[in-house]
Amino acid sequence: MQILDTPETEAKYQRLETLGKKLGIPLLCGRLDLQVTQNGKILSHRKQRSHSWTRNAYNLIFCQLGSTNPADASFGSGYLSYKRTDGGITRYTGSYGAWVTYIDYYNVETRENESAGRGSRAAANDAGHGIVVGTNGAVESFEHCNLQTPIANGLGAGQLSMIAQEAPALSYDAGTKTLMDTLVRFMNNNSGGDITVREVGYIVKMQTGTAYSMSNFLFSRDVLNPEVVIPNAGQIRIQYQI
């Protein structure tokens, strides 16, 4: 397996985590693990830190800890709002805000959030939710609200069969006192040709209104360097660990 982060960068992450534990500051770190196989053989396997929480994720953290409504009409530096993957802005306007928490339509009750199609867990064939991939290697931007060139679900040229995301798995490292959520998704290439993956995203559904009104929000996007090639009849397994 190939580790992509340099020892110097990894040392900084570890110093950050050490200080977080010492000072009592909650830190949310992401790790990516990508493995490509074909006919039962591993063609590539790499692991790296995820470097790219977006403004959506930062705004969510601030609004949660500070009990603040994301009420701004603009999205960008100095504004509190969320930008959907369709480019539209979601904000609190006096009626509805946006939470990851899933609320029942008929009762003022929260519901479970880990079923396929909810939260961070994509259903089969959904290329716009959960762990997603694209072909565009444009540099990571804090402002991004979607992948730059998402790969669609399907069997046609340039398409991948998006398998249902696996149930998220919680684990705990008692030594480092680290709680981890592991998200895994497989995608199959039956397109007839190679597909080159240059970007990976993490898209979460938030409830933005009543009647189960949900929208997709990009929380993270990582550009892959080097890119990853999935040959025809090959499969990629993407693991995102927070």
Place this chain on the structure above:
Amino acid sequence: MTCKYTEPKQSEKEYREIAKLGRELGIPVPECFLEMEVTLKGKTIHHHKQRSHSWTRNAYNGLFTQLTAKNYNGATFEGGVLTMKYTNGTIYGNNYAGHILSGVSNFAPGDSEGLGSSYRADTGSLTSGIVAGSGNAAEDFNGFTLQTPITEGASAGKLNYSVHLANVKSWDAGTKTWSVAIARYMNNNSGGLITIREVAQYTRGMIYSQFPTLMVGRDVLAPEIALPNAGQLKVTYTISLTYPV
């Protein structure tokens, strides 16, 4: 009287180092400050500011479940288990999503800043907001309530809690930092001195059909603060997050 910043130099240096690393690596580093001011007959007799050191497991679990869209699930409150522990000691984790905030509108996320929701307690209410206590047991990550809360009232050992102030948020374009100040006044009409040794942030959260009171931070004060009879205490928690751009 000017405000005295009491954070020790060494730990302040480490707070600044972690903030710098967070900016460089793209990892959000939430910071929290606690400011306390005591006045008597219009005169400030104590004013200090420090780092708040004590986000609790409830706060960590709340943040984690939002970024990962996880359910709360479990029967204990400890490492490796995602649950909420209410100030009354109840542990809840029945496989539902939950929230450290509240404020629901027509079965959907609503106003998190409204009176009675999240941190914003009403007059005399200890079900949320900033609450003071007289216990000085060491800060505990698994803590779920003040050791000895000072109750509402005008008799011996009690405080009159004012309605929570509206949140005041601000953006510093130079440092790219969002901050929100959460503040509350408390009056001592007890007839005697009240010694405050602990202060906490309580919030009204939401899980399934319940709106529990959750302690998300508790700070033990050293030195303790003496609030004379007829005096007033203002406690402000400022939560901030520095953005990369």
